[in-house]
Amino acid sequence: MRRLTRKGAATRQRILEGAALHIREHGVVETTLDDVLVRTSTSKSQLFHYFPGGKEELLLAVARLEADRVLEDQQPQLGELTSWEAWRRWRDLIVARYRDQGTNCPIHAVMSQLRASTPGAQAVVSELMERWQAEIADGVRHMQAVGEVAGSLDPDQAAAALLSGIQGGVLIQLSTGRTTHLEAALDMGIAHLRANRP
Amino acid sequence: MRRLTRKGAATRQRILEGAALHIREHGVVETTLDDVLVRTSTSKSQLFHYFPGGKEELLLAVARLEADRVLEDQQPQLGELTSWEAWRRWRDLIVARYRDQGTNCPIHAVMSQLRASTPGAQAVVSELMERWQAEIADGVRHMQAVGEVAGSLDPDQAAAALLSGIQGGVLIQLSTGRTTHLEAALDMGIAHLRANRP
DNA sequence: CCTAGACTGGACCCCACAGTCCAGTACGGG
DNA sequence: CCCGTACTGGACTGTGGGGTCCAGTCTAGG
Numbered sequence: 346m347r348r349l350t351r352k353g354a355a356t357r358q359r360i361l362e363g364a365a366l367h368i369r370e371h372g373v374v375e376t377t378l379d380d381v382l383v384r385t386s387t388s389k390s391q392l393f394h395y396f397p398g399g400k401e402e403l404l405l406a407v408a409r410l411e412a413d414r415v416l417e418d419q420q421p422q423l424g425e426l427t428s429w430e431a432w433r434r435w436r437d438l439i440v441a442r443y444r445d446q447g448t449n450c451p452i453h454a455v456m457s458q459l460r461a462s463t464p465g466a467q468a469v470v471s472e473l474m475e476r477w478q479a480e481i482a483d484g485v486r487h488m489q490a491v492g493e494v495a496g497s498l499d500p501d502q503a504a505a506a507l508l509s510g511i512q513g514g515v516l517i518q519l520s521t522g523r524t525t526h527l528e529a530a531l532d533m534g535i536a537h538l539r540a541n542r543p
Numbered sequence: 544m545r546r547l548t549r550k551g552a553a554t555r556q557r558i559l560e561g562a563a564l565h566i567r568e569h570g571v572v573e574t575t576l577d578d579v580l581v582r583t584s585t586s587k588s589q590l591f592h593y594f595p596g597g598k599e600e601l602l603l604a605v606a607r608l609e610a611d612r613v614l615e616d617q618q619p620q621l622g623e624l625t626s627w628e629a630w631r632r633w634r635d636l637i638v639a640r641y642r643d644q645g646t647n648c649p650i651h652a653v654m655s656q657l658r659a660s661t662p663g664a665q666a667v668v669s670e671l672m673e674r675w676q677a678e679i680a681d682g683v684r685h686m687q688a689v690g691e692v693a694g695s696l697d698p699d700q701a702a703a704a705l706l707s708g709i710q711g712g713v714l715i716q717l718s719t720g721r722t723t724h725l726e727a728a729l730d731m732g733i734a735h736l737r738a739n740r741p
Numbered sequence: 742c743c744t745a746g747a748c749t750g751g752a753c754c755c756c757a758c759a760g761t762c763c764a765g766t767a768c769g770g771g
Numbered sequence: 772c773c774c775g776t777a778c779t780g781g782a783c784t785g786t787g788g789g790g791t792c793c794a795g796t797c798t799a800g801g
Contacts, residue, residue: 349777352767378760390778390780460572467719503731510728513728514707516711517706517710521669521672525703526707532700533701533732554748586750589748598789
């Protein structure tokens with residue numbers, strides 16, 4: 346696809362967002378191409394025109410869309426972890442976000458469908474995790490700079506541990522419907538930082 | 544199914560374990576009933592005889608099998624978290640176990656396929672998490688009893704956080720292939736306990 | 742050793758759903 | 772205004788794979 350008219354770009358976007366929404370609501374297993382077509386008032390030929398790779402390509406595009414959204418939803422708090430109060434606000438924001446999302450994580454759903462088949466799929470998640478962890482690590486480094494955290498603590502290590510806790514907390518929430526584990530993980534992660542005062 | 548002859552029980556078990564193995568090797572999406580039949584030298588009618596609910600029931604049974612295996616694989620270390628040295632051994636055991644498992648988690652795979660459809664599916668994971676967390680919490684309580692951890696720490700809270708870290712670490716490993724996050728989470732969780740000396 | 746019912750084989754059904762094709766329409770650059 | 776190509780509609784195809792059926796065989800209890 347080399348050139349897209351304005352109309353074409355709009356249609357492509359409509360299909361993409363319609364697919365993302367349907368997956369959010371029904372899960373990827375219960376989402377067929379026809380569902381997406383009906384919902385977005387488009388036809389097969391349009392879908393394959395914009396996503397020549399078919400369902401696989403569409404799902405991958407949805408994964409990218411959702412991955413971007415994850416970090417966007419945490420801004421601006423994630424980018425300004427400059428005080429303990431800011432860390433607390435970020436923590437509350439995450440909990441609220443995932444509480445709202447309920448027991449259906451779009452990325453998680455899409456990934457489990459693509460895993461083996463699509464090589465680029467794991468890269469989407471890997472990249473998300475890297476960016477996420479980098480932002481947290483920046484926050485840790487800032488706290489070190491202002492003397493609230495000991496310089497002996499490895500920021501990347503701490504960020505990796507905190508990120509793991511978040512992922513696991515959300516994962517457990519998918520089965521239990523509760524955010525208790527997510528909260529426990531966040532609280533422990535932050536407490537661990539605070540315990541490492543210089 | 545009211546009565547099972549010895550032969551019948553053996554066949555049922557053969558189907559179940561064959562399915563579990565095939566899912567471990569190929570993932571649940573790439574596993575069809577026919578694959579299982581060929582592998583176990585059984586026929587459709589046998590499979591539906593022992594699993595009247597069809598694929599869904601079979602997958603749920605596999606999930607239960609794998610869930611049990613998760614805790615078994617951590618014994619006896621998980622049951623004897625009675626010294627810092629024991630915690631370290633447990634930590635190493637987990638890392639080794641998941642390193643061996645590689646980037647294909649059977650439970651995770653099966654769950655993402657069942658999620659919405661089967662009501663009992665989430666219960667399998669919930670129960671696994673509960674049992675797992677309870678064992679960790681017992682370990683924390685023991686360390687409190689011997690005066691290595693402050694009594695002010697909530698054992699269930701700490702266990703929930705640690706468990707979240709493990710889950711997230713494993714989840715990230717599925718995309719990255721590395722156990723670095725799992726290790727970071729475990730190390731931080733245990734460090735957090737050690738930091739809370741009386 | 743006989744009979745109910747547990748067990749087995751495999752042919753068959755069926756349809757959901759991804760993917761194809763082609764003919765017709767809108768668009769935008771020249 | 773004209774032509775190439777971007778775009779659209781929708782009928783059509785093919786098949787993977789879950790699930791059904793029934794007829795035949797084995798098992799175990801009485």
